[in-house]
Amino acid sequence: MSGNDVEQVAQDPLQVALKASVYEASLDCVHCGLCLQACPTYRVTGRETASPRGRIYLMRGLAEGRLTDPQLLEEEAFACLGCRACETACPSGVRYGEMLEQTRSIIRSSEKGFRLATWIERFALRTIVPQPSRLRLLVRLLSGVQRLRLDRLAALVLPKRLGDMLKLLPKIPSSRERKRMPPVTSAVGVRRGRVALFEGCVMPEFFGRVNDAARLVLSRAGYEVVVPQNQGCCGALQAHSGDLDFARGLAAKNVLAFEGEIGRLDAIIVTSAGCSAALREAESWIGESGVAMAGGVRDILEFLDEVGAALAFSSIPKRVCYDDACHLIHAQGIAAAPRRLLEAIPDLELISHRDPEACCGAAGTYNLTQPEMSQRILEPKIDALVEAAPDIVTTANPGCAMQIAAGLAARGLDTRVLHPIELIEEASRPLSVTPRVAAPSDKGRRPAFRAAVASAGTRRA
């Protein structure tokens, strides 16, 4: 029988909410299907309902009342990675990422009854992740577990998902290494401008060296780097889990934190693709007040390329793959800049691997909420990287870095996974400083960054 064209007389709240929010945007979709092959879940399953076109059709059907059972959309909305590769492929400019966020929010709001998994997720994302002190406590705990090599034992005891999470974690830097960033770093040489650094929540705990590398490179490029103190979590994870309201609150807090500085900044620099994409959505989340902050956001690699940072590089003779983080290439359209920067490093061989723009399956907390699909999507990515056989893999998002490193490790490989800024930092480092990140066999002294920066002066062009 053909679809039911009669609208429900008593409209159910989900239908009303969908109609009020995503319905108009869903009409942009002309059902051409060009998004299908860009979608990782479609490629793995072959199912229309696991594709953007199918998900949009479900949204539209529920909003119009032609479809009555919302259960499938509830599942598929969260089975979607939110990688937004479909937006890149779409000829009609459908704003899928936005629709997905709103749909997830509506679904969570209309959920009846208590679901443990949802509660745990919400608890973690509301109470732990955005609170630096609590997050640090958790991280210290995990660090302890790692150091005592209890992580493998714990993985056996804990529920599978938490156990997998433990396995995913990179080696947590020691608390001595996780030192705070200086609030201001002056420019090296002639000052070209002033930027703020967005730290994020996960980055300082697990990848503090990446933020530090960004700080150093910016200063070498002639920028004064400030780190505003009241900044916080960007809200990406919360928004993607369907907690848009909380995410909006976080965005508002960040707007306040950067407000004071915004007039005197060339940019707000972000090192995590997921965060920069979320911060750039501030306007659509909180309206007018978010415009200035959103407009000022730049990914570190985007920025260096844009301003034509004149850095003098020394040689890094390594074979390097660059894998596109979804939130950099699809959500922000940044693909060429990172590659240009890497190619500028002497003797660095940038080698291609198959489908660099394909999602790795990390997708924020997806690898924890949908572990099986996450693995299925990771497989071909690891195959491609193994085939290309680089010395180093680079990616501009922390979640991706963890996922890919775990995937390589599962194959018995210890290929280093770095953020491109780390290589750029090393290449632009004044020669007197050792050890080098890219040559783990070097046994050297702790780098004296400040001394090196101070002495570099105007020797470098």
Next chain:
Amino acid sequence: MSDIACIPDSKPCRIQIPGALVEQHYEPTTPEEVGAILAEATEKKTGLLISGGRTRLHWANPARDISRGLSLVGLAGVDQFEPEEGVLHAAAGTPVREIRALVAAEGWELPLDSPGERSTVGGTVASAVVGPRAHAFGRVADAILGLDVVGADGAVSKTGGRVVKNVTGYDLAKLYCGSFGTLVVVTGAWLRLRPKPAIRRVLSARPEASRANFEACRALGRLASVRALVWNQDPGSAFADVVLELGGSEEGVTHDRDRIAAVLEIEEAASNRIDVLRDQRAEMGREDVVLRARVIGTECEKLARAILELGLHVSIDPALGVVHARGTLDDVKSLLAIRERARTQGGLAIFEVLPDAWRTQLDVFDEAIGTESLRLTLKKRFDPAGILNPGRFVGSL
């Protein structure tokens, strides 16, 4: 549907075909007359031999219960030619040679290279016969835009159209083309022309008949301006006669000619050389056996060698993997062996001429595996009384 008054009188003739001697035939001049003849034959269940220029009537399995002939030569002539579009409509009995001359004057050429002076459009379509220029022209079906046909029940119908791109309904023209007049009688065709090349060159060479030279020729066949490539070899000969016809722009032909000259010692040959080679294939010499075998390109040399070893002369397009062979064979088993070898190499073998005694032991045609029940079903639906060329086609259909 059948109007007895429409059927013209039959005329005497003497047409010997495998399995029958036809002594009366009809020569209608309109599709309606064709329809009346067929409708009556269906009603009376009398088999008909459908013919055009009679170039290839021997190329068939033994006929079954054929009493009369239906000749299409009375439906002849090009009734629409559109030089601006590059399409034309011709009645089935029009000699292909006539169309070639007509379109050349307007800068076109007909991509049908059927052998024989008397070869007609209808006969070419029914037998899907190609010549050496298949290399550039492709298959007969590729040149057909639409067909006018008459069914065994006398119904006049058409398929396709007169435009070069068309997915309106089933592609019946593909079904009719190569069906040897066993599904319908073709009375007219819309044909697609191709531009006549700016210049044409024919080259010949006489290389040693080695595998290396053969493979080199096969590679040369990929050059864009090569329209025909023929490797002729006699059994026991150390040399082969190679003829290439090039066509295209001055630059393209010169470029390719130079590439060929680097591989073979070439000479200019008569400009009609390929036509001569083509039309020879329609001539019935004193051979007992004439066959066309085809395999994938990389296996062609092996096939050719095997056929030469049987003592047959070969005329090959190395790039297409087509081997025409003629001569005498002692044993029907050798023919079957050639077919078997061709099949294992992704191809087929068709026996155009063979001793009558052998015709009961094998099938002249080679449809490829397992489609017999569909074939019979389709035939039954199109020709329930079995009046169209009964016994002559694949599986003695």
Next chain:
Amino acid sequence: MNHVAPQSLLDRLTRIVGPENCLSREGELFAYECDGLTLEPRRPLAVLLPKTTREVAEIVRACRDHDVCFVPRGAGTGLSGGAHATENSVLIECSRMNRILEVDAENRIAVVQPGVVNAELSTAIAHHGLFFAPDPSSQQVCTIGGNIAENAGGPHTLKYGTTTNHILALEMVLPDGQVERFGNRVGETAGYDWVGAIVGSEGTLGIVTEATVRLTSIPEGVETLLAIFDDVVAACRAVGRVIRSGLVPAAMEIVDQRTIRAIEASVYAAGIPTSAGAVLIIELDGNPVCLDSEVATIRKLCHAEGCRTIERARDEEERTRFWRARKGAFGAMGRLAPDLYVHDAVVPRTRLPEILEKVCEICDRHRLKLANVFHAGDGNIHPNICFDKRDPDELARVMKAGEEILEACVAVGGVISGEHGIGLEKRDYLHLVFTPLDLEPMYRLRESFNPDGVCNPGKIIPTTRFCVESNPKARGYDAVPLG
């Protein structure tokens, strides 16, 4: 007659493909209710996602045993509704059968499963210097199986032909559940041309489960030109001159002023002046030594028809920009309204100017937003009409305009489909081109494969039950109506 799949059938189907590949939930059936044509949706009873030929055959037999029809589907991007479910049918979705089984580069042959994506086949063989020539605009997602069903074309058919010119052999599950092979590796058989009849049969003769395809050498050189004309008639005449000159470009595409304006107003802007009457894109490929003089010839011919400018792409980026002026049409039009109807018809090339004028007149009269893009080299027009299907009046006008366009094309010697096929969309317009006597052999072909109409009934030609022109008894046998 079933409105819901019988549980025993679902159980059996689940045993064949596994529970995650047998879809029957409301939302799933809903998502599969249409393909690229969103009009006339219909939910299937179930959707199956088989992985092997054997599974397809078993599904077919299971359906037969339960008197249920089946409809094959590829990526669901077809524009004539060919993959819509029919009454009492399941969909057999081939997307999981996506392996390239074999590539014989030397002989330029590949063997693929029907779910292989068109562009991915070309990508996979590119390192051999080969590609799969048929390149429909949806090639990033459409499947080889779908291409075979529709005899798909694309902008490059002018030189390379359509899908039917590139299929050598097929394996198919017939409507009776038997698996049959047709054709061979050399693409020549001496019997009926089954492969030729199956290509373009829109999935009504059976389900293709494997295809042996012909591969083409990637041309050594490519040149892309973009010419701007003051009016579309001049552009069409320029195309005519090119064809008469003996050149065979790989593609010749024209985009009219309405389309240019829609594209330039959208994010797909390619920098074409909106005062331009028409844009003509010509692509030449082949031996590089010939290309310079071919480009010179084309320049001369375009100027002879008064073109304003003609540019030659200097690099890949510029080539992409030129093609955006054509490919952006779909996206640009898609953004103007919720729904987009991409029409498809063919006229003799020389009649293009008058038909374009007629199409504009028809759409203006029906107050519809129109953009014209067409494959000028082979007379294949694609009027793009954007509308809102929720507005019944607008929808009616769109359908009426479509009918008038088809009638106008047929009146000048054209046909009603060049690429999209007949499917559901144009089944009731076949009579514009074919008489009942013309359709009769089509029934005979279909019924030879599909005597009881279980395979994709109701597509291309009406089923025997509904067909008023064709009396089964007159054909000498009784057709068995279904359900």
